[in-house]
Amino acid sequence: MERRRVGILGATGTVGQRFVQLLDRHPWFEIAWLAASDRSAGKPYRQACNWKLDTPMPSRIAEMVLQTNTPVEGADPPRTIFAALDADVARDLEPRFAAAGCAVISNSSAFRMTQDVPLVVPEVNGDHLPLLETQAVRRQSGGYIVTNPNCSAIGLVLVLKPLEQRFGIESLFVSTMQAVSGAGYPGVPSMDILGNVVPFIRNEEEKMQEEVGKLLGLYSGNSIDMLQAKVSAHCNRVAVLDGHTECVSIKLRTPASREQVLAAWESFHPLEGRGLPSAPEKPVLYNDSPDRPQPRLDVSAGNGMSTTVGRLRPCALLDWKFVLTSHNVIRGAAGAAVLNAELLARGGKLPKGAGRAS
Numbered sequence: 001m002e003r004r005r006v007g008i009l010g011a012t013g014t015v016g017q018r019f020v021q022l023l024d025r026h027p028w029f030e031i032a033w034l035a036a037s038d039r040s041a042g043k044p045y046r047q048a049c050n051w052k053l054d055t056p057m058p059s060r061i062a063e064m065v066l067q068t069n070t071p072v073e074g075a076d077p078p079r080t081i082f083a084a085l086d087a088d089v090a091r092d093l094e095p096r097f098a099a100a101g102c103a104v105i106s107n108s109s110a111f112r113m114t115q116d117v118p119l120v121v122p123e124v125n126g127d128h129l130p131l132l133e134t135q136a137v138r139r140q141s142g143g144y145i146v147t148n149p150n151c152s153a154i155g156l157v158l159v160l161k162p163l164e165q166r167f168g169i170e171s172l173f174v175s176t177m178q179a180v181s182g183a184g185y186p187g188v189p190s191m192d193i194l195g196n197v198v199p200f201i202r203n204e205e206e207k208m209q210e211e212v213g214k215l216l217g218l219y220s221g222n223s224i225d226m227l228q229a230k231v232s233a234h235c236n237r238v239a240v241l242d243g244h245t246e247c248v249s250i251k252l253r254t255p256a257s258r259e260q261v262l263a264a265w266e267s268f269h270p271l272e273g274r275g276l277p278s279a280p281e282k283p284v285l286y287n288d289s290p291d292r293p294q295p296r297l298d299v300s301a302g303n304g305m306s307t308t309v310g311r312l313r314p315c316a317l318l319d320w321k322f323v324l325t326s327h328n329v330i331r332g333a334a335g336a337a338v339l340n341a342e343l344l345a346r347g348g349k350l351p352k353g354a355g356r357a358s
């Protein structure tokens with residue numbers, strides 16, 4: 001089968017390394033181009049990248065030379081670009097790649113809330129993708145930008161979607177315990193986080209609150225009608241390497257029993273039968289042990305693509321409360337973007353480019 005040539009922007013960072021790991025043996029995509037900052041351009045990946053994953057750096061990628069961060073010209077440029085850039089850099093670079101005809105599959109917050117940019121989790125709101133057709137750049141070059149949400153919003157919306165579908169959500173309160181890898185590398189200094197909790201992550205609470213509204217909103221032709229629910233988030237950084245844990249209290253529009261809530265999660269597998277390689281069999285897994293989920297034990301569920309939820313119990317203030325854990329760099333970033341690209345490929349929406357036999 002033909003594999004589509006793809007590129008990674010920000011390939012040396014925390015999310016970029018996960019892209020390399022997840023795409024190295026991907027059945028549909030082949031890494032053909034890597035770029036990062038000017039500091040890295042011209043160096044082989046093995047020299048530019050401080051590899052932090054527990055699998056070896058793929059040998060083919062190790063010898064690839066990082067290119068400059070400009071759209072590729074030439075006979076066979078990769079037209080699908082996975083972007084793992086800080087928002088300030090993304091705001092400048094991502095539109096340039098879209099203007100050059102690329103599908104930019106972005107992780108940054110720069111354009112998530114822009115009206116004509118889809119903010120997508122395939123299991124939750126894959127039906128928002130047609131929004132990309134309203135981007136002016138799409139008409140001009142064929143390129144576009146698609147985003148995935150903040151790493152703490154994504155685990156949450158997977159668990160909320162089946163509840164919103166069946167019962168409606170009136171309000172929710174969420175308090176997070178977020179891993180240090182969520183801050184990129186080197187991230188939070190060890191002297192600030194070891195033996196400590198930092199009750200502040202810049203802009204994180206705002207992102208969670210507004211992104212949940214867009215993700216659970218309704219696509220109405222050329223915009224998204226935001227979910228009308230009150231969302232209050234507290235975001236905390238804790239001394240965990242990978243895996244964000246969130247304590248949630250929720251008020252539903254229609255009362256639901258414990259059995260009905262569990263059944264909503266159990267029967268939630270909207271991508272079943274779609275044949276997307278990165279889609280987990282079950283995006284939401286309920287663990288009924290009294291002390292689960294825990295990041296160390298549950299972060300890799302579904303190859304890091306499933307959210308584990310547990311401790312469902314009545315809430316004295318709202319209706320129900322529960323705890324969830326999801327992998328912030330796989331489901332919360334690189335894996336989410338790869339799944340978005342698979343959904344776009346399945347829908348024939350990735351720009352044409354030459355492929356190679358795998």
Ligand SMILES: NC(=O)c1ccc[n+]([C@@H]2O[C@H](COP(=O)([O-])OP(=O)(O)OC[C@H]3O[C@@H](n4cnc5c(N)ncnc54)[C@H](OP(=O)(O)O)[C@@H]3O)[C@@H](O)[C@H]2O)c1
Pocket residue numbers: 009010011012013014015016035036037038039040041048069084085086087089107108109149150151181182183184185186328329332333
């Ligand atoms: N970490 C997570 O769990 C997570 C989850 C969800 C979303 N995100 C988002 O994903 C994005 C990347 O985060 P990260 O954690 O991977 O950050 P990171 O570890 O700091 O990596 C940043 C990457 O951007 C590159 N870069 C910096 N300036 C550049 C420029 N001018 N042009 C091209 N590349 C440039 C860096 O290259 P050099 O090595 O050359 O400096 C590096 O590859 C951010 O927007 C973040 O908010 C992260």
